[in-house]
Amino acid sequence: MSDAAASPSSSRRTFLKQAALAGAGAAALPQAASGEPPSFDAGSDGGPLVVASDNGAPAAERALAVMADAGEALDAVIQGVNIVERDPDDITVGYGGIPNAEGTVQLEAGVVEGKTHRAGAVAVLEDIPVPSQVARLVMERTDHVRLVGTGAKEFAKMHGFETQDLLTEQARRIWVEWKENLSQEDNYLPPDSLKDPALGEKVREVQRHYGTIHCSALAPNGNIGAVTTTSGLFYKIPGRVADTSVVGAGLYADNDVGAAGSTGRGEANLKNLSSYLIVERMRDGDTPEEACLFACRRIAENTQVPRLLNAQDEPNFGVRFYALRKDGAFGGAQMRGTGQMIVGDADGVRGDADGVRRVEIPGLFDDE
Numbered sequence: 246m247s248d249a250a251a252s253p254s255s256s257r258r259t260f261l262k263q264a265a266l267a268g269a270g271a272a273a274l275p276q277a278a279s280g281e282p283p284s285f286d287a288g289s290d291g292g293p294l295v296v297a298s299d300n301g302a303p304a305a306e307r308a309l310a311v312m313a314d315a316g317e318a319l320d321a322v323i324q325g326v327n328i329v330e331r332d333p334d335d336i337t338v339g340y341g342g343i344p345n346a347e348g349t350v351q352l353e354a355g356v357v358e359g360k361t362h363r364a365g366a367v368a369v370l371e372d373i374p375v376p377s378q379v380a381r382l383v384m385e386r387t388d389h390v391r392l393v394g395t396g397a398k399e400f401a402k403m404h405g406f407e408t409q410d411l412l413t414e415q416a417r418r419i420w421v422e423w424k425e426n427l428s429q430e431d432n433y434l435p436p437d438s439l440k441d442p443a444l445g446e447k448v449r450e451v452q453r454h455y456g457t458i459h460c461s462a463l464a465p466n467g468n469i470g471a472v473t474t475t476s477g478l479f480y481k482i483p484g485r486v487a488d489t490s491v492v493g494a495g496l497y498a499d500n501d502v503g504a505a506g507s508t509g510r511g512e513a514n515l516k517n518l519s520s521y522l523i524v525e526r527m528r529d530g531d532t533p534e535e536a537c538l539f540a541c542r543r544i545a546e547n548t549q550v551p552r553l554l555n556a557q558d559e560p561n562f563g564v565r566f567y568a569l570r571k572d573g574a575f576g577g578a579q580m581r582g583t584g585q586m587i588v589g590d591a592d593g594v595r596g597d598a599d600g601v602r603r604v605e606i607p608g609l610f611d612d613e
Contacts, residue, residue: 292591294463295321296567296575298508299603300335303328304460305589313591318462319358319470323377326354326474329458330375333413338458340374341413342476344420345483350411352376352476355391355490356384359469359498366391366490372408373401377474380490391490423480457489459496459506461569469571471498473506487511493521502528503571505536509564509580513544523568533568534576534607540566541580541609559610567606577606584608 293312304325311321330339354376355366365384457475488495488511497520498504505523519540526536555561565579585603
């Protein structure tokens, strides 16, 4: 087929393939930062480093405090995300998370220890508000990597975790509103009054910026730990497992290189093992930002289902990556536009935007 006869989809995939083969240099990117990667005084010769998703400021601050008291990197990030997991106002993680299609909150988390390459994970976990702690226990007290469903819950109870109803009143109201407005053909009727605008705006805000929390840390002794935790896709099919608990997809860590994690469309990461890909690209010499942009390109190249593409034949979904390298370099990237990540070192969390300290990250494609 001649170039003139090539379809838009074919041309797009050819461009992305060529860009991927050329490496992750900024010249091949529609939008990318240039120059040396940003870094703090971190690693074995410096202080601690933490990177986290946009909703991870409390987690990053707690992780820094733990490492300042000689705590290990994995201990630090788990204690950090526990703050968000227990927060009933965060409707995407832990207690208060939006339930599945049947009104049940099902949680998911994964942890990776860079020094030993050990990992633990749980999925479809009910009634336990801190899935990251259970994932850590799976890593330490079993010969398995992941437990799911009833087995994960019983394992947690066996080790002393108390159960509680994770569905808060706020999350229940959001779920009921969704269910009542899902179809005009079923027997569920919304109230005569208009939808609650406050609930609707909260859901839209969360879907734009959050959805999951990731946190990675580099301790002064050079050890690296990573955790990702979520309540999953809003109103998901019961039993759905995301990338969060899949080592290599939603998170990965290796003391010899660094760590990476993600938020956004989990199915895209599951099909591309994005976090493992990012760490391996850094192993081959990419900066963290270049590696994250490479993962975005790989996802874009492999996204061919029409319902997942926009009018420009680009992915119509969001995915965002966060990475740190063992030398203290850090970076991130996302599919569209520009975003933000949390970064902190011994001097605290860095960056500044609207009173909340964050660092900007580039996108592969422009905003729609």
